[in-house]
Amino acid sequence: MEELIFKRGARLPIHYRFKQGAPHCRHLLIVMSGFNLPDPTIYDFENVLNHCHSHILWIKDDFNGLPAYYLCQKMSFDIEEGVSLLINGVVDYLKKPRVSIVGGSKGGSMALYYGLKHGVDNIISAVPQFSLGSYVAKNTPWEHVGKQMMGEITDARIKQLNEKLPGMVKSSEHTRTPVYLFTSPTDKQYQTEILPNLGLFSRYPRFNLIESQSALITQHAQVMAFNLPLILALIYQFEHGISPMWGRVKNGEGW
Template sequence: MEDLIFKRGNKTPIHYRFKKSTRDCQNLLIVMSGFNIPDPTIYDFENVLTHCDSHILWIKDDFNGLPAYYLCNEMSFDIEAGVSSLIMGVTDYLKTNQVSIIGGSKGGSMALYFGIKHNIKNIVTAVPQFNIGSYVSAGTYWEHVGKVMMGNITDCNIATLNGKLPAMVEHSKQKSSHIYLFTSPTDAQYPTEILPHLPLFSSYKNFNLIESKSSLISEHSQVMGYNLRLILSLIYQFENGISPFWGHIRNGNGWGKN
């Protein structure tokens, strides 16, 4: 698949990949990437979407070899503006209102952020971080990313980044998106990233919460893989114009156990 570059004059270029739909599918699926090791900038979901009929837009979070949460460099949010322009441009090119967006962890944060920002119909987000600034602050594994995003890692810059996603969820006037949030109380990030922010979704009538608790889940990175078949089932339904309402469900063999 060809690597493409969205150029915007002297502004930050956005790297992406695009696949045209098969059959008569009108759905556009946008894929946001999480942190990966050893290369934190690779595309997610390249292999598992082989059987999808959607148009697929993969957006790369790669700016001089490092991710930036698709947002900023030295607190300049030109990257965010570029990603938004790419999303709007591809949507306009395809002339479709059937749009879905998906991501896990960092990608889940940004699937939620850009999904709500652009009133995307279907948003699939797994184990997102809400406290973005804190996640890349001094002393964390991704401190080097935070230094590039913020320029200087200060309490003020951390607070600004921490407020981005919660503010988008809370203050958006568009509340009709079908949101599917996958999480797990086994995830160490659950008490700080998920639980305190669930009330923000109280006015979203199509909000779905999927909580997984299983002997197969012991850490953050396993939640999305555990639910991959459920996530693919959602995508296949989106491709047929179906956005199911699940409400609050729990899956896995760990419920009712100490």
């Protein structure tokens, strides 16, 4: 699939891919990517959406060869502005379809952030980080990303980034947006990123929490893979205007 570039003069370009959906489908799916190795900037969900009828917008988190949580470089949030302009442009091009957004890990964080910012119809977020600055701070595996995002890594800048996603969840007016949050107690980020932030969703009557426990889940990256059938099942329903209410559920054989 061809890679496209959203250019904005001298500002950082936004790389993306777009797949036209079936003629009868009035649904746009936006895909945000997580950290990947060895290339941390590749697109997620590239090979699993072949049976979707949706229009699909993949947005690449690649700015000078490194991710930036789709937000900033040297604390300039020009990237965030560009991502929002791209989303609005595609929605306008498609004459305002139903919109859903999906992502895992870093992509899960940004699915929540941009989903609530733009008031989309459905949000799927798997194992997101909420403390974005701390995740890319000094002595972390992604310190080099933090240096590019913050310029100089300082406590004040870490705090500012840590407040981005919780602040959006707290202040968003789109509290009736269905949110599907996938997590697992086996994930080491469960105690630090998920449990302390569940209270943020007390204003969201259509919040759904899916907790997985299985021998197939031994680390962070396996939570989304384990739940891929459920995630696809949701997307197929979104295409028909259906947003199921699951509430708080547990799945997997490991409980």
